[in-house]
Amino acid sequence: MLQIVFIREQKDKAIAGLKKRGFADAETVIDRVLALDKSRRERQASLDSTLSEANGLAKQIGALMKAGDKAAAEDIKSQATALRNKSKEMGDLQQQTEQDLQALLYTIPNIPNSTVPTGTNEEDNEIISVHGKVPELGEGAVPHWELIKKYDIIDFELGVKITGSGFPIYKGKGARLQRALVNLFLDEAVKAGYTEVQPPVVINEASGYGTGQLPDKEGQMYHIGEENLYLIPTAEVPITNLYRDTIRKEAELPIKNVAFTPCFRREAGAWGANVRGLNRLHQFDKVEIVQVQHPDRSYDTLMEMRGHIQGLLEKLELPYRLLNLCSGDLGFTSAITYDFEVYSTAQKKWLEVSSVSNFETYQANRLKLRWKGEDKKTRLLHTLNGSALALPRIIAALLENNQSEEGIKIPEILVPYTGFEWIK
């Protein structure tokens, strides 16, 4: 959520930022925010003075009662009652204004960072760099959904039987490969100074609001109606919410956490013929890194996180490229997002395996996540997160790129974790 002070003081910047995203009616919406804000403040001021008056009368009545002057007390009572009734009405009005303003602010996305390229869709994303060598595969190269059948390591049909489409069963070396990757990613993150946490994979409504999944995007999460809980779409939600409603000391920054969790996404409407094999699932595993950082240092942190992810891809010897998402492709809550894509040789396409973002104060404002400096003022912190990494497409790329007539070669870094060098 954007800060109301920012909109008030830098209205033009807010409008320009929203326009860059292609946000419809930026001026109208911002003007409406400012009007609501103005009316909220006026209503607050008059409500406060009415309450102040009523409090004064109540005190007088108390004093008169003590002095035994019942008649005089009764006299003032009617006045006080009238003021109370008036204040109740004013309070309702004030609350309504506050809620309207809040609801409107929830519909406004984050302002893109100045380095975010302007664009309308993924074709406008900036390719920052391309790394690694795309292997030359022979004639017999096949996509991963054929390889997993051939080697019997992942079973989609069985998943359909147990749950439904998009819930694969990993078997034998497939399961072991999965576990190896998780362990490698966790170990690398811990080496980089992240503290490992194991959060719940179901979250309440307040957590969904905190990181921006709610309102509006509830359709993308699985909902447990009975308890009003949601299955996490990413570990970002429970980890970032760990710090909701807290005031941090400067000395404890940055806060660095890593978690491995399954992630659940309904992907409603996104289920088309294009989506095959491991490319898009309802349940998948991911190792997520999250940082809470001082506003002055969050962009250094973003680069550090980007470097960490890059290191993982290098270790896995996968060809990948780095993208700076354009304004039109940027997530709702993000100020800047770098995507990593690995090249899937048999599919002949790039697959997104990681997103790393700086949300600046957007999430922190919803989370009420603040810090207190030497001047004793509380200010909002910056939150960041990145996938390091999401498993299925990594597996897809590993299988496809490392296939040969002999079988699938496991990258060296993973062998200590898998305990085998080949899937044959």
Added chain:
RNA sequence: AGAGGAGUGGCAGAGUGGUCGAAUGCGGCGGUCUUGAAAACCGUUGUACCGCGAGGUACCGGGGGUUCGAAUCCCUCCUCCUCUGCCA
């Protein structure tokens, strides 16, 4: 899941209708003393909103109610503890 008890500031803990945003202790911060530290002593120490400011308002688990006035009374929801039940 059933029965009972409880939720107060960073923590512990007082407060059962009126000068209570809240005693006291611990912790934190600043200072005195000390070569330095400890101890002792003194001071200070919640958050948000409105206001240029003086100041005002709200918050004692959440929401609602009674009352001129609620941390205190009533309703409701949530959470925690104890016992019983169930169970990795």
